Amino acid sequence: MVSPLIYRVDEDTLRKAAELLRTGELVAFPTETVYGLGGDAFNAEALAKIFDVKKRPRFDPLIVHIAETGTLDTLTDLSLLEKANREKAALLTGRFWPGPLTLVLPKRPEVPALVSSGLPTVALRFPSHPEAQKLIRYSTGAVAAPSANSFGHLSPTRAEHVEADLGGSIAMILDGGPCQVGVESTVLDLTGGLPCILRPGGLPREEIEALIGETAQTPRDGAPGAQASPGMLKSHYAPRTTLILHSGKEMAELPFRKNEAYLFFDRPSMERWLIETGFSAQNLQAGEGIFYLSEDGDAVEAAGRLFEILHHLDGLGKIRIHAEEAPPEGLGAAINDRLIRAAA
Ligand code: TXA
Ligand code: MG
Numbered sequence: 001m002v003s004p005l006i007y008r009v010d011e012d013t014l015r016k017a018a019e020l021l022r023t024g025e026l027v028a029f030p031t032e033t034v035y036g037l038g039g040d041a042f043n044a045e046a047l048a049k050i051f052d053v054k055k056r057p058r059f060d061p062l063i064v065h066i067a068e069t070g071t072l073d074t075l076t077d078l079s080l081l082e083k084a085n086r087e088k089a090a091l092l093t094g095r096f097w098p099g100p101l102t103l104v105l106p107k108r109p110e111v112p113a114l115v116s117s118g119l120p121t122v123a124l125r126f127p128s129h130p131e132a133q134k135l136i137r138y139s140t141g142a143v144a145a146p147s148a149n150s151f152g153h154l155s156p157t158r159a160e161h162v163e164a165d166l167g168g169s170i171a172m173i174l175d176g177g178p179c180q181v182g183v184e185s186t187v188l189d190l191t192g193g194l195p196c197i198l199r200p201g202g203l204p205r206e207e208i209e210a211l212i213g214e215t216a217q218t219p220r221d222g223a224p225g226a227q228a229s230p231g232m233l234k235s236h237y238a239p240r241t242t243l244i245l246h247s248g249k250e251m252a253e254l255p256f257r258k259n260e261a262y263l264f265f266d267r268p269s270m271e272r273w274l275i276e277t278g279f280s281a282q283n284l285q286a287g288e289g290i291f292y293l294s295e296d297g298d299a300v301e302a303a304g305r306l307f308e309i310l311h312h313l314d315g316l317g318k319i320r321i322h323a324e325e326a327p328p329e330g331l332g333a334a335i336n337d338r339l340i341r342a343a344a
Helices: 011-022 044-054 069-075 083-096 130-138 159-169 205-212 248-252 267-276 299-314 332-343
Strands: 006-008 027-029 036-040 063-065 101-106 121-125 172-175 186-189 196-199 242-246 260-266 290-294 320-324
Touching: 006 011, 006 159, 011 027, 011 036, 011 130, 011 172, 027 130, 027 159, 036 044, 044 159, 069 121, 083 101, 083 205, 159 172, 186 205, 242 248, 242 332, 248 260, 248 267, 248 320, 260 267, 260 299, 267 290, 290 299, 299 320, 299 332, 320 332
Parallel strands: 006 172, 027 172, 063 121, 101 186, 242 320, 260 290, 260 320
Antiparallel strands: 027 036, 101 121, 186 196
């Protein structure tokens, strides 16, 4: 069945979507990380709708998406940064924009308080997805967009995920196919002293540190100490099915139960387990709920499949999902962050 909400992205549908954004409506659109739920960043009513549609608490601020570095100055006042961080901001935007890096910067007073939940800062991201860039340019140049899912749910990496979660309450979903990166952007706060990673994401910490030196990381659970990142709640990105996170060793020792699902980090660890439990890969049925994130331990591939596979496993009606931790390097940090929250 063709959905009346989902439009294949092309020049016409982009113009139509941009018009909706200009008139204060919400549009879901693809980015390289996950699908976003966009609204004009300068329209308070559109912003209020974003919070309502997502059932998102008002204390959890939004990311503003831009498509030209020039727009930066209309949203942030970089002169308020410490000199060293001003230089780091220039290095980071020069190297990693457009791409999966969100920078938290001093907010200009003209930016509605609702965007940043009353904080003196604003989170800015320049996505690399060409159609996302066009949509932003064709509309108002500044589009506030959280991930296009109900608060706390799994993030969408396909138009169909958005429709299943938010279908009844948005005007249009632009379909650009599956998202490449598959996990949300890395959020980096430059407004303090040492740059601080508020959310691990599509740009690995190692790459950031190779460019600007040491970074800090906030404690994982949202409680005290992590105030600067109000949206980083302990339970988040959660499937409806209970998820249990295991080390590789624990995972290898799990018995097979027909009503449970198993998500291995890579194919070799899945195959070792299958042999242990008496299965052979050839006998594996699609409905069995046994999956791996990467063929050969590639964290980039694994991140790209994470939400996609979790959406699928969630639909199988199993009583629980067992998931194996990723090695912590590179994008493994973002994968583990999402799995830990999904399990909380
Ligand atoms: O990849 C992404 O970033 C996706 C796509 C759509 O661009 N967007 C996304 O937005 O993940 P959202 O709303 O689901 O996550 C935004 C995160 C939250 O953890 C929020 O707390 C944090 O960014 N954030 C936003 N503004 C902030 C600010 N001013 N200070 C600190 N954290 C902020
Ligand atoms: Mg989100």
